[in-house]
Amino acid sequence: ETGVTQTPRHLVMGMTNKKSLKCEQHLGHNAMYWYKQSAKKPLELMFVYSLEERVENNSVPSRFSPECPNSSHLFLHLHTLQPEDSALYLCASSQGRNTGELFFGEGSRLTVL
Amino acid sequence: AQKVTQAQTEISVVEKEDVTLDCVYETRDTTYYLFWYKQPPSGELVFLIRRNSFDEQNEISGRYSWNFQKSTSSFNFTITASQVVDSAVYFCALSEVRTGANSKLTFGKGITLSVRP
Numbered sequence: 060e061t062g063v064t065q066t067p068r069h070l071v072m073g074m075t076n077k078k079s080l081k082c083e084q085h086l087g088h089n090a091m092y093w094y095k096q097s098a099k100k101p102l103e104l105m106f107v108y109s110l111e112e113r114v115e116n117n118s119v120p121s122r123f124s125p126e127c128p129n130s131s132h133l134f135l136h137l138h139t140l141q142p143e144d145s146a147l148y149l150c151a152s153s154q155g156r157n158t159g160e161l162f163f164g165e166g167s168r169l170t171v172l
Numbered sequence: 173a174q175k176v177t178q179a180q181t182e183i184s185v186v187e188k189e190d191v192t193l194d195c196v197y198e199t200r201d202t203t204y205y206l207f208w209y210k211q212p213p214s215g216e217l218v219f220l221i222r223r224n225s226f227d228e229q230n231e232i233s234g235r236y237s238w239n240f241q242k243s244t245s246s247f248n249f250t251i252t253a254s255q256v257v258d259s260a261v262y263f264c265a266l267s268e269v270r271t272g273a274n275s276k277l278t279f280g281k282g283i284t285l286s287v288r289p
Binding site for chain 1 (some may be wrong): 209222276277
């Protein structure tokens with residue numbers, strides 16, 4: 060059983076929909092991350108939260124909105140997405156934010172029609 | 173800027189063969205971490221190893237071994253006597269080391285390894 064749980068595992072949405080991805084970590088970590096994995100491209104870091112404060116936003120379009128209500132939960136709110144946003148969205152956590160050792164969830168496969 | 177290059181995109185081997193996955197990196201930092209992650213079909217990336225740039229000793233863990241060559245900026249990964257369960261996408265990654273600051277992982281594009289029975 061993974062220490063980082065993501066729901067839903069699969070999501071299909073239209074461009075006008077609003078949906079959210081959820082991530083929960085059971086490892087007692089204090090940093091959480093959203094990564095985007097597109098086909099044939101390196102993983103792209105989207106957001107980093109450390110102690111519930113956003114510490115990194117890598118020029119991500121505003122149609123992606125993260126939320127970190129506590130150190131165990133991370134959300135990615137989605138609205139008016141584009142087909143090119145279809146990808147695997149991976150959540151990760153770490154103890155501290157400068158070790159580089161991340162624990163990943165299984166990802167949420169998003170398809171935008 | 174940091175960069176990780178995994179020139180091999182797909183490798184297919186027969187079970188019990190040895191296979192080496194190549195990784196070449198670029199960084200201006202003198203201190204950094206190197207990583208390998210495995211992504212099985214289930215999706216989650218699984219941490220395999222972290223190596224500090226100061227430590228050039230090769231490492232062996234069961235059937236896995238890593239060869240760090242700072243002179244050629246390479247951190248290659250060898251699986252000995254491969255098994256079907258080794259089939260996955262393998263990512264090499266590089267991270268700066270900065271106290272008190274957020275460290276970024278720069279990933280390569282990954283290598284898809286298929287091990288046939």
